[in-house]
Amino acid sequence: MQQVARHVNLVVSTGEPAGVGPEVSLVASLDFLREQVNVQITLLGDKTLFLVPKGISSELLDRLQFHPISLGATVTPGLLNVDNASYVINQLNYAIDGCLQGRYDAMVTAPLQKSIINDAGTPFTGHTEYLAQRCNSSHVVMMLCAQLPNGFLGLTAPRDLRVALATTHLPLKEVPQALSYELILNTIQIVNQDLQKKFGIAKPLIRVAGLNPHAGESGHLGREEIEIITPAIEAAKELGVNVSGPHPGDTMFDAESISKVDAFIAIYHDQGLAPFKFVTFGNGINVTLGLPIIRTSVDHGTALDIAGKGIADAGSMLEALRLAYQLALNQQRLN
Numbered sequence: 053m054q055q056v057a058r059h060v061n062l063v064v065s066t067g068e069p070a071g072v073g074p075e076v077s078l079v080a081s082l083d084f085l086r087e088q089v090n091v092q093i094t095l096l097g098d099k100t101l102f103l104v105p106k107g108i109s110s111e112l113l114d115r116l117q118f119h120p121i122s123l124g125a126t127v128t129p130g131l132l133n134v135d136n137a138s139y140v141i142n143q144l145n146y147a148i149d150g151c152l153q154g155r156y157d158a159m160v161t162a163p164l165q166k167s168i169i170n171d172a173g174t175p176f177t178g179h180t181e182y183l184a185q186r187c188n189s190s191h192v193v194m195m196l197c198a199q200l201p202n203g204f205l206g207l208t209a210p211r212d213l214r215v216a217l218a219t220t221h222l223p224l225k226e227v228p229q230a231l232s233y234e235l236i237l238n239t240i241q242i243v244n245q246d247l248q249k250k251f252g253i254a255k256p257l258i259r260v261a262g263l264n265p266h267a268g269e270s271g272h273l274g275r276e277e278i279e280i281i282t283p284a285i286e287a288a289k290e291l292g293v294n295v296s297g298p299h300p301g302d303t304m305f306d307a308e309s310i311s312k313v314d315a316f317i318a319i320y321h322d323q324g325l326a327p328f329k330f331v332t333f334g335n336g337i338n339v340t341l342g343l344p345i346i347r348t349s350v351d352h353g354t355a356l357d358i359a360g361k362g363i364a365d366a367g368s369m370l371e372a373l374r375l376a377y378q379l380a381l382n383q384q385r386l387n
Contacts, residue, residue: 063156065143066097071354072364073162074101080369129360137172151345157380158346192342198332205307214315215324236284246341256314260297
């Protein structure tokens with residue numbers, strides 16, 4: 053007899069109210085509720101931003117909840133308003149607290165506008181850093197995921213591409229100073245641990261990039277690989293992690309490795325996300341590793357230019373819901 057999947061309760065922070073977050077959150081949630089009968093989704097935000105289509109079944113609507121968050125000002129699609137910065141933060145706080153308290157199995161985040169939150173007087177670097185602070189996690193890792201189709205670069209079956217970052221939202225000139233043996237080693241360990249505990253991969257294969265061109269060219273193009281990155285990789289190996297590197301950034305994502313590697317670790321933001329977004333065509337998902345909760349997100353921005361026009365693509369949000377659901381099921385099984 054086939055075992056019925058356990059119930060999963062997801063919460064969605066719908067992000068910047070003037071952007072596409074509310075609409076893609078609603079569309080994707082309805083689509084996902086049609087796919088999975090054992091899911092309940094709670095959308096956070098002002099209910100006036102969610103235009104539920106007519107003809108939706110009562111069964112579906114019973115599993116779609118709306119938790120009100122008060123706006124600071126009236127919303128005009130496409131026009132940012134600093135008075136709504138606290139509205140976005142309040143959504144995040146509610147979702148994080150709900151996951152920490154066990155009311156939700158995972159949280160999914162729609163895009164926000166960092167500049168507006170900073171303009172309101174709240175220092176804000178990004179979702180990843182804010183989640184770490186709120187969850188009291190000393191080190192978290194940003195990882196992008198997407199499924200590459202059969203036939204892509206000669207793949208004989210669909211394959212998940214996962215790219216994690218050792219550093220996130222830093223000016224490029226600050227990256228070398230931010231690197232340390234501890235940072236690289238901790239990043240490798242967190243990626244390895246969460247691939248095992250959240251993704252259910254027993255023995256993950258991980259590749260780490262170098263910082264400099266040609267991974268430093270034996271010290272001629274920089275010594276970070278020799279003094280920081282390689283020692284951290286070797287220490288991780290001694291701890292039983294299946295990891296290699298440092299690999300040159302321009303050859304790390306070759307066709308053969310994509311078919312075998314479970315996660316690539318890039319040293320800085322664009323080194324990892326430029327190739328990732330080029331091959332995933334906007335269908336990527338952002339996952340925060342190293343948290344006591346599950347968090348996934350879209351990998352696109354607020355798209356203010358098309359907000360409120362009903363033409364935003366909800367595909368990335370749908371994939372973020374699917375992954376959050378799968379990670380929650382994995383965690384339920386492990387617990």
